[in-house]
Amino acid sequence: MIAADQFLTIAIHGALLVLLISMALVLWRLFRGPSAADRVVAMDLLTVLVLAFVVAFAIYTRETTYLDVAIAYACIAFLGTIALARFLLRAYHRMWCYEQEGKLDE
Amino acid sequence: MSEYIAGILIWVGSGFCFVAALGIVRLPDTLTRMHAATKAGTLGAGLLIIGGAVFFQELLVTLRALTIIALVVLTAPVAAHLIGRASYESGVPLSDRTWIDELEAYENEKRASEQYCQPGEW
Amino acid sequence: MNLFVLNIAFAALFVTLLEGGGLPTFLFGFALGYAVLWLTKPLYPKTRYFQKFPKTINLTLFFLKELAVSNLKVLWDVITPKHINRPGIIGVPLAARSDLEIFLVANLLSLTPGTLSVDLSEDRRTLYVHVMFLEDVEETRRQIKSGLERRVLEVTR
Structure with a gap:
């Protein structure tokens, strides 16, 4: 049986490492695509991972101030995703309509 | 004792985050990838945040943690819904394991209607 | 309230x-x-707080249980080399009418077992749901209606 402190230290170091690896995987998907929607999904998950990382970092440094950072980040992070998704939605809608009218070549 | 609980919560939470990332890489199409991203990602981040609350054991920190969880749980499905619609409307191919698609008929019907390409619609 | x-x-x-x-x-x-x-x-003769509070707790517990179960299933599909998913998109007729009800049903559905709300029909009667492990269309539809939607409506009505 390992001591409680030691267990927690191992856990938090492991968590930081695992989160970094996860971010690397998500970045691979972000670069790889293949469609724009895939990239938006990857970016959405990336914001959640960054949020988790900030919280893990707060535990790592034993500093509760970082939790305020996490709150502010959680407030604004999803706006980017929403904006990109709306943009995609409208862009494809418009493109489809132009294609129907044959105006796309102009 | 609380250190063990916090440690286990942190392990499981980061594990779920890893599963979400792995799912994004491994699953076949956009919609199934979103299953991994929204569910496993939200649960992983939530568990990690609860682990933090257990670790600090202060009322203010607990309240902050609950605020973060509420924000994530409220926003994640909204974002997922919008991305899902965007990916479906943009005609991203579904994986060949998909065996039923009842949305297709409705989508075609919507596109055939007069209003769909009216300028006000976008 | x-x-x-x-x-x-x-x-x-x-x-x-x-x-x-x-x-x-x-x-x-x-x-x-x-x-x-x-x-x-x-x-307080007019309040319905005492009926609604237990229902809210019931919904929350149900939701947490489903969240855990669904994640284990997704986890299994992700970490094993062989894919077991059988995705499909089905339309679920909604009994929920108001904005709040539809919001709750769609969002909680997005967070629970292998389901993801993709689109809402223009007349707000049908919710199109992407299901990751779809075996039986009617059965899944019935589960969504009697499981999540019923509990949400118990809280809001």
Whole structure:
């Protein structure tokens, strides 16, 4: 049986490492695509991972101030995703309509 | 004792985050990838945040943690819904394991209607 | 709703009077406040707080259970080399009518077992749901309606 402190230290170091690896995987998907929607999904998950990382970092440094950072980040992070998704939605809608009218070549 | 609980919560939470990332890489199409991203990602981040609350054991920190969880749980499905619609409307191919698609008929019907390409619609 | 605010205020007062103490104290104060309000029930003839609160707890517990189960299933599909998913998109007729009800059903659905709300029809009668492990269309539809939607409607109506 390992001591409680030691267990927690191992856990938090492991968590930081695992989160970094996860971010690397998500970045691979972000670069790889293949469609724009895939990239938006990857970016959405990336914001959640960054949020988790900030919280893990707060535990790592034993500093509760970082939790305020996490709150502010959680407030604004999803706006980017929403904006990109709306943009995609409208862009494809418009493109489809132009294609129907044959105006796309102009 | 609380250190063990916090440690286990942190392990499981980061594990779920890893599963979400792995799912994004491994699953076949956009919609199934979103299953991994929204569910496993939200649960992983939530568990990690609860682990933090257990670790600090202060009322203010607990309240902050609950605020973060509420924000994530409220926003994640909204974002997922919008991305899902965007990916479906943009005609991203579904994986060949998909065996039923009842949305297709409705989508075609919507596109055939007069209003769909009216300028006000976008 | 006013009673809920009152209940929260009672719990906050309890924490202040005991000078600190964490979430357990707050929860205990909340439970105590709920008991006191319940004892004085005849004073508030019109409130439906006492019917709705247990239903809300019921919905929350159900939701947490589904969240755990669904994640284990997705986890299994992700970490094993062989894919077991059989995705499909089905339309679910909605009994929910108001904005809040539809919002709750769609969002909670997005967070629970292998389901993801993709689109809502223009007349707001049908919710199109992407299901990751779809075996039987009618069965899944029935599960969504009797499981999640029924519990949401119990809270909002």
